[in-house]
Amino acid sequence: MRHLASYILTRILLAIPMVFIMLTIVFVVLRVMPGDPVNAMLGAHAPQRVIDQKKEELGLNKPIMVQYVEYLGKLVRLDLGDSMIFKQKVSQPIIEKLPATIELTLFGLLVSLGIGIPLGAAAARRRRSGGDFGIRLYANVVYCIPVFWMGLLLQLFFGVWLGWFPVSGRTSPRMEASVFSKTGFYIVDTLRIGNLAAFGDVMWHLVLPSITLGVVLSGIFVRLTRANMLDVLKSDYILAARARGIPERRVVYNHGLRNALIPIVTMLGLQFSLLLAGAILTESTFSWPGMGRLLLERIYLRDYPTIQGVIVVYTLVVSAMSLLVDLLYAAIDPRVKY
């Protein structure tokens, strides 16, 4: 247990430089952006004196290094600062919208895995056959489909022409989300209060966006699974299992796949990043009120603190996911020493 605790601590400590670096990069370049948020806030008619006053109030007239150090100081106290455009703490819209993105990304991941792993395993089994080729073709083609294009087509086919699914938002407008929303994770919220109708509504709204996100990224898992499976299927213990007369199906899935999955787990962290990125485009297409949309809107408004805050949070999420994945990996593979 002592080892585990120090392992976790080390990993957390390693995440800090990453946050720091990403933050610095964005902080510096943000200051180079054309467009002045103060002007945007006060409007075209404001006299110079008022503009200067506002700049001072927001601390924008201090030298960059000073602003930077102040920001870092706040960050250490877990204060992401105040929005420059709206009267709110940066953390407020982030706390509101992060669950939406996480929910979407998680379901997208589920879809990716659900499609990718079985297909990858099947391809490995049928190596060099037509099926293998077809599945690999699928994997490559699907990754080249622009996420937003797929989203549009799905919206049109299944949302409008067939009318089976909604095309926007997390809930139906009449199902006032503010009523049941507690954590922001609607799946959890609706189940907690036992509102099955709302739960169904939320799930229903998740279908098209998750499929959009998941299918495009399933190709990666197909390839990963297949590659790992191929490795594993060549190994000695598989040979031994076959020699013992275990049916091929069990050899492949029980012995082979289980071991092949371990490396996949290590890649989950990285793939989660891809999913987060794809989620921005999905959110844009489906009017999903998540961090991606928040980022885009605040970029247009030149709301520096919120943009920085969003990037910091993305970094934290990615690090957290990495950490989780590493822990998971350590848990399932007894060979890993910590």
Added chain:
Amino acid sequence: MTARFSPAAGAASALRWFSRARRKYRTEWWIMIAGILVIALIVAMTVFPHVFTKYNPNDQDAGGQMTAPSRAHIMGTDNLSRDVWARVVYGAQTILGVAIAAALLSALIGIPLGLLSGFAGGLVDRILSLVMDSVYSFPGLILAIAFAAMLGPGVINITLAVAVVYIPTYFRLVRGQTLSIKEEVYVEAARAIGARRGTILGRYVFPNVIATVVVVLSLNIADAIMTEAALSYIGLGLPAGIPDWGMDLSMGKKFLPSGTWWMITFPGLMIMLLALGFTMLGEGLAEILNPRLLEK
């Protein structure tokens, strides 16, 4: 990959080895060829657009407004009466140009840094690796969005924004290779005979790294294509007046529910096709050069 002492002899042996590969890796070979053909076709569109279409992509009187594909306009016309096929053909210049330029730029920055880092080791290596790993694990598109927003619209800006994302890819690849090659016997031998560090880097390490780089470059261009399309789709890419597939897709989606399917179908297909072309090239090459090379 086995080492070669003289890069000059490499060409001849590469040729021999390609034909051996073709016999052995039939499918992968054809995949690669297919990729090359697609790329060649689109490059042709870029260089000789007038061969493919007689219309100007900005001509707002090419035909009727939003007419469906027909003999006169094989991909129909858009909402400003411009010929869609013409916009597709000329749009190739933009997306291909940006993607290749961005990939090359990333490589140009990432490779030397990777060589340096892998070769030098120590603190330099540790710091560079840390920075690169941080950027690498961060969602690439988000970084590109942030940079594109900061730099503003423009072809050069969008190239820079896309390039930034892939620098760590080359860095890590080359660094890894450098680290392993550094330990090879022939490098030790070179050191023993007193070869200078630069010579070792340039003559022994670099040529062996190059093969992998070509594969990664190809796949990278495919990725850069998708990133560029995404940026223009969001509206952070290019100013109006330059035909661009991503922007046309974003413009066309407004007319989709009205039944004007051709405005988004073709640009979307082209993005997919071009990305697929480079992917196939990269994948084919990878399997042929070393089936386990890109296992990530």
Added chain:
Amino acid sequence: MKRLLAILFVLGLALSVSSLGAQSTLVYGTTDKVTDMDPASAYDFHTWEIFQNVSAGLMAYTPGTTNLVPALATGYTVNAKGDEYTFKLRKGVKFSNGTPFNAAVVKWNIDRVAKLNGDPAALVTQYVKSVDVVDDYTVKFVLTGPLSYLPALVATPTYFPMDPSVFPVDKIVKDVGELKGGEIVALGPYRLTSFKRDEEAVFEANPNYWGKEPGIKKIIIRYFADATTMRLALEKGEIDLAFKSMNPSDVNDLMKSSKYNAVKIPGPQIRYLCFETSESVFKDKKLRQAVAALINRPEINQKVYLGQNAPLYSMIPMGMSYHTDDWKTVGDGNIAAAENILKGLGYTKDKPLTFDLWYTPSHYGDPEVNMAEVLKAQLEKTPLVRTTIKSAEWATYKQQWNNKQMPVFFLGWYPDYIDPDDYTSPFAQTEGSKGNGIFFSSKAWDDMFIMEQQTTKDSVRNSTFAKMQKMWTDEAMTVPIYQGNLYIFSKKNVTGVKIGPTLIFNYDQLKLK
């Protein structure tokens, strides 16, 4: 398998249940955004619409018309000079938390708007010198000079009284959450009970309303990121009503469809081209005239808006008093006239007039980039003009026009108050022109404006505006392009959509059948 069936059953139930609560609730979709929840700062169409429904003013327009009638006031008198208006206030009106409405509240609010000096503050500070409390139910506005249209001004949300015990007097409220109790407390037919920025706003009927009760008890506004998704949502029945801003192709389809009520509102919102007249190459009015002559309004209307708007030949919109079509004398796409001027000034094919043409991508809706592209093609029909299209997001756009960085740029205008002065002085009077990046200044013009602002004689205003519009084609500091129509689509069972030339959308008039 059984689990799957159970889930499907629940989904089916959810579908049927979600359509049950529809009767007394209306869902309204829009792509507009709320800016600041504060009349001292809000200066955009949608936020004003919200204030029109959760608060009220001393005067108001009868829904769907341009008739001003007393609302929170019961009447007013004007002194002989025309620079003092005395309003008598309605008695017995209370805010929803019990605070009484009286003259002190009116004064407090006007003073606050002036002090905070937000975007719309000029609507107050330019005209009102002070507000005096005569007694609890009588308030006097002392103006900076004689003014004919103060009643129209007090009908704008900038003048609407908010509850002093809830609104902070010294800062601008951006979000509802900042207010005491987390709710806007005012005097309108609805209360804003919930607000999630960019997602939804929920309105419920105000039980303390001094006027007639609204027809629909609950209204939910659903905010959409783009118009296409909104159209699809309407078609799927997810929303009952869609207003602002639809894509032209969607408007066409929905107008043809028999499933929706379509209301077309010819509105006084205009789009026009602006020139920076003090330092750019366009300080020469002849060049402005040349560019203006090249504009082909019907083509822009057809290509970009599929014919849904109306070409406009004066800065004063059609349907408003004193409008004359003076720009028709210049014509559309008058290449000959333009080339005449340009050749006369020495421009040739090898040395054309080159400049940047600016637009802002999202503030005015999606077709904006198309308008820029079409205009560029029109301007370049003569080889003597070459332009480059550039764009900047609204924040940067505003900054750039202040810094004189854009020689030619598009702008749009929704009326603050219904008067031709609102369509002319912000662009051609020295103060206003500066604020809009045009920097035009001429004593002759300023005198004309003072004349029409201060007189109450219709004949004087008529002749002044007639002269002004004629002179506009000569000075051409702005060139009108089109006048917009607004479209509202609603399900067949929604009635009571009464939006007139004021473009005010009164939710309390809506009814569900």
